[in-house]
Amino acid sequence: MSAQTLYEKLWQSHVVHTESDGTTLLYIDRHLLHEVTSPQAFEGLRLAGRKPWRLSTNLAVADHNVPTTGRAQGIVDPISRLQVETLDNNCASFGITEFKMGDARQGIVHVIGPEQGATLPGMTVVCGDSHTSTHGAFGALAHGIGTSEVEHVLATQCLLQKKSRTLLVRVEGSLGKGATAKDIALAVIGKIGTAGGNGSAIEFGGSAIRALSMEGRMTLCNMAIEAGARAGMVAVDDTTINYIKGRPFAPKGDLWDKAVANWHTLVSDEGADFDAVVEIDAAAIKPSVTWGTSPEMVVTVDGKVPDPAQESDPVKRSGMERALVYMGLQANTPITQIAVDKVFIGSCTNSRIEDLRGAAKIAKGKHKAANVMQVLVVPGSGLVKRQAEAEGLDKIFIEAGFEWRDPGCSMCLAMNADRLEPGERCASTSNRNFEGRQGPGGRTHLVSPEMAAAAAIAGHFMDIRDWL
Amino acid sequence: MEKFTRLDGVVAPLDRANVDTDAIIPKQFLKSIKRSGFGPNLFDEWRYLDHGEPGQDCSNRPLNQDFVLNQPRYKGAQVLLARENFGCGSSREHAPWALLDYGFLAVIAPSFADIFFNNCFKNGILPIVVDAEEIDRLFKETVATEGYRLTVDLEQQMVSTPDGHGISFSVDPFRKYCLLNGLDDIGLTLQNADKIKVYEERRKAEAPWLFV
Numbered sequence: 038m039s040a041q042t043l044y045e046k047l048w049q050s051h052v053v054h055t056e057s058d059g060t061t062l063l064y065i066d067r068h069l070l071h072e073v074t075s076p077q078a079f080e081g082l083r084l085a086g087r088k089p090w091r092l093s094t095n096l097a098v099a100d101h102n103v104p105t106t107g108r109a110q111g112i113v114d115p116i117s118r119l120q121v122e123t124l125d126n127n128c129a130s131f132g133i134t135e136f137k138m139g140d141a142r143q144g145i146v147h148v149i150g151p152e153q154g155a156t157l158p159g160m161t162v163v164c165g166d167s168h169t170s171t172h173g174a175f176g177a178l179a180h181g182i183g184t185s186e187v188e189h190v191l192a193t194q195c196l197l198q199k200k201s202r203t204l205l206v207r208v209e210g211s212l213g214k215g216a217t218a219k220d221i222a223l224a225v226i227g228k229i230g231t232a233g234g235n236g237s238a239i240e241f242g243g244s245a246i247r248a249l250s251m252e253g254r255m256t257l258c259n260m261a262i263e264a265g266a267r268a269g270m271v272a273v274d275d276t277t278i279n280y281i282k283g284r285p286f287a288p289k290g291d292l293w294d295k296a297v298a299n300w301h302t303l304v305s306d307e308g309a310d311f312d313a314v315v316e317i318d319a320a321a322i323k324p325s326v327t328w329g330t331s332p333e334m335v336v337t338v339d340g341k342v343p344d345p346a347q348e349s350d351p352v353k354r355s356g357m358e359r360a361l362v363y364m365g366l367q368a369n370t371p372i373t374q375i376a377v378d379k380v381f382i383g384s385c386t387n388s389r390i391e392d393l394r395g396a397a398k399i400a401k402g403k404h405k406a407a408n409v410m411q412v413l414v415v416p417g418s419g420l421v422k423r424q425a426e427a428e429g430l431d432k433i434f435i436e437a438g439f440e441w442r443d444p445g446c447s448m449c450l451a452m453n454a455d456r457l458e459p460g461e462r463c464a465s466t467s468n469r470n471f472e473g474r475q476g477p478g479g480r481t482h483l484v485s486p487e488m489a490a491a492a493a494i495a496g497h498f499m500d501i502r503d504w505l
Numbered sequence: 506m507e508k509f510t511r512l513d514g515v516v517a518p519l520d521r522a523n524v525d526t527d528a529i530i531p532k533q534f535l536k537s538i539k540r541s542g543f544g545p546n547l548f549d550e551w552r553y554l555d556h557g558e559p560g561q562d563c564s565n566r567p568l569n570q571d572f573v574l575n576q577p578r579y580k581g582a583q584v585l586l587a588r589e590n591f592g593c594g595s596s597r598e599h600a601p602w603a604l605l606d607y608g609f610l611a612v613i614a615p616s617f618a619d620i621f622f623n624n625c626f627k628n629g630i631l632p633i634v635v636d637a638e639e640i641d642r643l644f645k646e647t648v649a650t651e652g653y654r655l656t657v658d659l660e661q662q663m664v665s666t667p668d669g670h671g672i673s674f675s676v677d678p679f680r681k682y683c684l685l686n687g688l689d690d691i692g693l694t695l696q697n698a699d700k701i702k703v704y705e706e707r708r709k710a711e712a713p714w715l716f717v
Contacts, residue, residue, distance in 0.1 A: 120536050
């Protein structure tokens with residue numbers, strides 16, 4: 038057999054049926070659900086008198102609408118409350134496992150899947166959420182789907198798919214000082230653009246990727262969608278297997294040994310052909326900050342806000358001009374001179390324990406600057422929260438004047454009460470700096486947890502390499 | 506799902522790249538548990554001068570007269586002309602629901618984000634990829650001619666301008682078949698239920714840890 042990419046192996050092992058035009062019925066092993074993109078799918082099932090095909094593959098959690106403070110009072114906003122209650126009722130009536138708001142295992146869907154061992158190598162993983170690409174960190178084929186497809190997966194355990202092109206992003210060498218997985222993600226998007234991965238499944242490879250922890254790999258794969266790729270993935274190695282061992286949904290005993298033997302084959306074969314390859318030098322990656330309203334509008338922290346006058350493409354130039362107006366920035370302003378009003382540390386990109394440790398290391402013994410009105414630290418799950426508290430990270434944050442919250446999506450997309458006011462500027466560890474994303478009129482700069490914590494302390498963006 | 510066969514509609518030009526799904530339908534409207542009623546909030550933050558909330562009556566809200574869809578000449582538009590990477594960002598199907606509810610049945614752009622592109626077909630909207638040069642021409646003609654219309658013929662896979670210029674486009678045969686016939690994917694897939702069961706039996710032997 039010819040050399041195969043990891044994507045081809047994952048694809049091939051899930052083909053149920055292929056039509057003459059290549060449209061393929063692909064089997065789905067894990068379906069994660071949350072409250073925002075599932076109600077219409079359950080309603081569709083009900084109207085058609087259909088039942089879930091295979092109940093045990095589904096796992097649900099409410100994350101987008103949940104409050105991150107004062108949980109004892111429940112959800113105050115009646116519309117948010119109805120959406121969460123609708124999920125509770127749908128899961129109860131169809132018999133789907135759900136981690137409810139009071140459960141310590143509740144959290145952001147892309148944090149809890151891996152945390153529970155519900156995401157395993159070799160699986161197809163889907164969820165009605167674009168950041169499902171996160172799960173590809175485990176050598177899984179994982180991508181976001183729309184609500185019609187949520188219903189389709191519930192009813193048939195399959196999706197109709199066309200094979201993607203393959204793109205290898207190879208990052209070789211050791212990361213520059215102060216650079217993190219988030220900065221790799223921003224560097225990749227800066228290089229290939231937010232449409233660069235359209236129609237492709239990205240495999241991240243190279244020595245810098247193999248050196249990343251599972252949490253770093255999740256951060257990177259999480260943002261594959263911001264490069265336009267539905268799926269991002271990393272080959273399985275010992276780091277993957279060690280992370281999974283002993284987790285509640287992971288196989289045990291003989292099955293574990295069988296699974297591990299299989300998982301070791303989940304790598305791209307030597308000499309496998311990719312449709313495209315992008316090379317990135319890890320040593321050249323520096324802590325990065327987005328300046329505009331698209332994740333590709335990114336510069337390194339020692340850089341300046343770019344000048345649209347230097348851009349020759351008229352559509353790009355007008356996009357840059359519009360972004361500068363929205364962001365309230367002048368061309369050529371040094372990044373470190375940009376002051377922030379709020380800081381958000383959290384989201385499915387950066388809310389895991391290593392992210393919180395990274396932020397705490399910067400914040401330890403310091404206090405937020407007077408001009409910074411609010412710093413939210415929102416752990417990705419109840420279990421991450423518990424672990425952080427066991428390590429005393431909560432105390433470091435509280436002493437620094439940060440707020441220590443309950444888990445959820447929070448100010449990544451501001452569907453709950455956590456949001457920016459018009460004109461407020463935020464250093465955020467989330468994944469999207471779109472207009473209005475963190476609240477109408479809010480201005481988002483995407484950064485790593487370390488860079489976010491540093492901005493909170495300094496009151497403006499800081500080159501953390503000066504502090505390390 | 507409604508069938509899509511042939512469309513002759515007014516064109517509205519949205520001249521910006523990377524229009525994301527947060528812009529198409531802002532997050533506060535995703536709290537709805539219904540599929541309908543998103544049209545008045547399509548492009549909410551660009552379209553109105555005030556902040557919109559779900560359940561609000563939009564008929565008296567102050568309009569942003571600079572926003573293209575608020576110009577009377579584009580009233581009733583059914584074809585949206587857009588730029589590169591239209592529909593990037595989240596997987597929210599509320600984006601095509603909002604476009605459809607507003608009245609758009611086709612979107613023409615040089616490229617689309619994958620999930621959005623997929624979601625359109627599930628809702629009877631035809632996303633059409635046309636090369637950048639043709640897009641430039643269509644933008645120019647749309648802006649220059651009040652009441653500019655395009656004809657979209659899915660069977661022939663052809664967009665035609667008023668002066669008879671034809672632009673052919675490609676579409677997956679399977680998706681075309683579903684759109685032309687207004688077919689529900691789930692019903693079609695369940696015709697293969699036996700194949701799904703056969704796959705499950707085989708897979709259970711190969712990878713039993715996936716079936717505990």
